[in-house]
Ligand SMILES: [Zn+2]
């Protein structure tokens with residue numbers, strides 16, 4: 033097995049992990065299938081909870097055994113950490129390393145546990161938590177005026193970086209709008225309707241490999257960076273600087289712009305540690321900063337891509353504010 | 361003629377603050393001389409340039425197998441105890457251990473989890489602690505439900521039986537039993553108080569925001585200690601306090617100062633910290649020092665520049681949407697994060713404990729084989745191989761934050777003192793004294809280091825040259841030496 037493992041340091045960063053939560057019957061399986069099918073050139077592996085297997089039907093099994101792995105110990109708490117460590121290590125040891133890992137959670141409490149396990153620094157360098165997606169039954173939200181009064185549901189929504197609404201196709205436009213408004217009122221910034229275009233729309237937000245900085249058009253050197261609009265309805269900004277960033281100001285800038293940002297990712301060199309690359313990753317309102325690998329090591333160039341909804345993200349102010357983060 | 365004489369090492373006994381160059385003589389499983397030893401030994405071990413200290417005592421170790429013992433042996437551990445979760449029936453657990461090879465001394469606490477599973481769901485509890493939790497999740501009532509009075513009586517009765525069978529205190533992993541009510545926990549604490557045994561708590565919440573904050577959970581724990589008189593040991597103080605560790609440490613210190621019997625443990629690995637809102641790097645002097653002012657920031661809504669830290673904080677407070685959760689994962693290069701970890705790792709009187717995970721195979725089973733080195737596909741957390749050696753490398757050697765003798769106290773003597781109320785034989789462990797058990801760690805203080813990492817978890821630590829368990833060599837000249845059971849059970853012993 034050792035021979036199959038690339039030497040430490042040879043890797044180009046961590047494999048992104050998407051955590052999918054939602055109650056049974058909400059449409060998680062459908063969604064997982066759509067994600068896997070919408071990235072045909074990528075190898076994606078799904079880790080499913082053996083004991084929640086009712087929701088994982090023949091659809092997923094069709095993807096082949098090597099792509100679907102059960103978590104055997106029931107996916108709970110500290111037994112989970114050991115189980116996830118071994119499952120993820122197993123996936124990373126395969127002859128072809130996955131480009132992304134999807135973990136299906138069946139219960140509400142699991143999302144938090146999985147998040148906690150993945151935020152262990154040991155994990156993060158190899159398999160980094162990318163985003164938490166909550167799949168919810170739109171029909172239930174429509175029909176149950178007290179939907180969010182149930183604490184388990186509210187908690188599930190709170191944990192999700194993005195919300196996917198299923199079973200919306202039979203609704204009138206007014207009904208759809210009412211469901212969306214109720215979801216937005218939970219403080220969620222991005223919600224998608226699970227239909228043919230949803231995963232396409234989300235492509236830019238799912239998995240960090242889909243918005244690699246280098247692949248973003250319109251980047252330029254120095255303190256000025258151009259706006260790049262990848263796919264409607266999103267707009268993005270690629271920003272970079274050769275001088276280190278004052279982290280204190282940076283945190284304020286991110287805080288100020290957070291309501292208009294869906295995602296951001298990049299490499300940072302902070303003024304308090306100008307030699308050490310830090311990987312910055314923002315999904316929804318959740319930011320993770322940790323030691324990481326800079327593929328352009330030696331340049332010490334901070335660079336970040338920001339993505340938001342067209343019309344919401346204020347690219348001009350964001351760029352001005354980011355420029356002011358640069359230490360004198 | 362002695363069985364073994366360790367020659368010319370630096371003798372450390374944390375309890376008596378002994379720190380001299382000398383010898384140790386061993387007969388059978390006991391230390392019979394410490395200092396200058398005149399006679400010779402059947403086996404003479406040259407410890408010149410090495411430290412001779414009591415073997416480390418890990419009171420939070422989930423491994424409990426030959427593989428786990430071997431990896432922990434190289435981490436300097438001679439006694440490895442599963443106290444956070446525990447097991448039931450206790451007698452059965454000890455009996456199971458005698459059927460396997462155990463290199464290190466072992467022991468178990470009484471499992472509240474197992475009692476709840478048995479009483480509230482009727483499921484089979486005959487599994488290793490972590491496996492039991494995973495397997496029993498099909499019927500979640502033991503996790504989610506408040507127990508009825510009848511159930512609480514049945515649960516505490518089962519647990520009391522566990523104490524009678526030699527369980528060393530009671531595991532209270534409250535976070536995994538969120539449905540359990542305060543009345544039930546208080547009954548369990550009273551049971552522990554009646555038997556005068558420690559409880560080991562994984563606090564119910566770890567969050568920096570109310571409700572259900574870490575501060576709320578510690579306050580509850582302190583309440584249990586005060587209202588029931590129970591000894592309350594806090595598991596992994598580092599990982600459950602997050603950004604509020606300073607405040608949590610202050611609360612625990614105050615409780616201890618009032619005579620409450622609360623103890624803490626930590627492991628020296630960074631954990632993700634969640635920061636809400638306020639900048640992690642916030643420093644009032646920041647604008648002056650860097651020449652950057654807060655006018656750098658423009659308000660999005662009205663385009664005005666902010667002029668002070670207060671402006672910024674006010675603006676964040678006004679708009680709740682602006683709350684951003686920051687997770688920092690980088691202890692090494694982040695001074696502030698390191699300072700926070702230090703509060704728990706260097707907490708005065710606090711101990712080091714590993715929270716070592718079992719070695720798991722790709723199919724999810726626990727590795728119970730005897731291959732050495734461990735198979736590559738056997739996976740645990742690096743804590744399972746390097747907690748104590750990492751503590752010594754980073755805190756004692758690299759950062760000089762702790763002296764050798766104080767480090768040894770946190771690794772062996774202090775852990776023994778926490779549990780000797782329940783297991784009196786622990787008075788003979790964690791000490792390098794005549795009459796004590798010959799559980800001894802001989803190591804090179806300069807080179808001792810952890811080596812496990814994600815891609816090589818089965819890499820043993822280095823620096824431990826000799827490890828004796830009950831007078832039997834487990835490591836000799838830096839190599840694994842034992843293939844038979846050198847470990848002995850540690851059991852609780854009560855009069856209540
Ligand atoms: Zn724990």
Ligand SMILES: [Zn+2]
Nearest residue numbers: 110422444715
């Ligand atoms: Zn534990």
